Amino acid sequence: MNLKIRNRKMAARMRRFVMIMTALLLAAAMASCSLGRGEDKPGLADYGDEGAQFARKLALSYPRRTPFSDQEKAAADLLMEELQKLGYTPEKQSFTIIDEDGVRKTSANIIARLDGQGFSLSQKLTDEEREGQEPEIHDLVMVIGAHYDTPFVPVDEPEEGEPAEPVLADGIHNNASGVAAVLTAARIMREETPGYRVVFVFFGAGMEDYQGARHYLSSLSSEERSKIDVMVNVGPVFAGDKVYAHA
Template identity: 25%
Template sequence: MLSLLKNKSALAALYLGFLLTPFAGHADSDSNLGKVAEQHTRYIATYFPGRMSGTPAEFLTAEYLLQQFSQLGYRVHIRYEPGAVRPLSATSVVAERPGQLPQEIVVMTHIDTPQSYTAQQRLHNVGGLNCQGVDNNAASLGVMLELAKRLADHHNGYRLRFVALGGTQPPLQGMSDYLKSLSGDQRKNMLLVVDMTNIVAGKHLAFLSGNTTAAAVRKQTTDQAKAIAQQHAIQLLTAQLASSRSRTLTAYEQVGLPYLRVTSSDAGKLTTLATGETQSVLRDNAAKDNLAYINRHYPHRLTQRSYQLVTILTPLLRGSLTPTHASAIKH
């Protein structure tokens, strides 16, 4: 297993970049924060329901993302993953901005919505062709697109990569295929993976550090995020994913990548949280994970979460993409 903890110079650069870059100087006063994200979310949920792996809806969503990233000036391509059952079992989109240094910050989320594999799942409205998948995971795609817009002209230091994966629902083929496609150097150069999922329905916004992520990176990412949140009167819970046992590690951690999950949770207080505890409280129910249900039962939540995440992640990512002069020399 490759471990980024061994890349001491890169780790020091990330640590110093977070520590010494004044996030307050990057704060956005734009009253439109989050509005672009919400517009994309509503569009994707409305026009591309049933984004199951290998379906036309997943492909059309990928084409939509490709168009949006291309218009922002990103180098972007679509990945097609062959499957055992369908000719194409996963469609993913990768967009990137080159940096002056080889190290990179990666922002990830997923395109696909759940499938119904059994009669019991169909009885309980799990996934299916009508599932809009707002919480799982159109809202995260919307936030990703607004972050891409706000960071498009930020050229300092590290490379920025956005990855929208298909095929992430069980058995997680798209995720594993993408990770397997990375070379040793690519993994080594990933200073941080920010993974957004299920950001709407949970009562509290939560930033969860990976169990194997270096303490310095954990401290600076979650502490920095919490400080930004406090500036804007946003409640943010932080914790560490548990545990160190390999069976509970995320796929990203299993290949040695520093990891930060951005999600929501109904827990009032977080200390450590097992990886499976952050799934949507809507339980992938197509009758609930849609705009009509969320607007009725979680009024203004989509607007609120879009604003909160763009407000926190924009300066956080800007800071992480900007190494100090001293740390850059070490590369």
């Protein structure tokens, strides 16, 4: 078999494996969100309930963190504080757009980085299988991200003399749950150093046509983009009985 073809297949298998394992980790991270309701169901693994606690805190403190809002900015500061508690030195990547009315709007991505230990070829490989392959790789990057803003929830104006209906949506599903899952991954990965260099990105203005993700991608050089081997984007994982992983 052609070595280049075999290398591509091996790389594809590795990416699929990493995606599946990351999905399981992120699913387990939110397993405790429903605890305290008389349920006694075992989770996939015990990663603690810090993720669930943060999801509740984010949702209760800033339930209307719509793109470019003051609550979204406050949520970004909360994420900075949480990452610092975990031992990271986070970066706030601010960006500005001009909407169709000519109004300038500002949001920010919150970014934290973790060095990996790299990959080396398995000792089980034969000399033939090793031929043409790098013995060690240290610059592959995995990006794990989630948007932290919430969708806009329209509120109907009450009839004259009628009380306004309360808006119950607090964004814990979309997407405090995803944010908390990524934070849990960030905490666990500091304890178990990964092979990849990992970049955790919490995207601002995700509900505004993915503005945060677009800005992050545009900020990377061609060389930086070429180093990205895996990208895991965590959407809402609070509600429902299933978690879907796409590779």
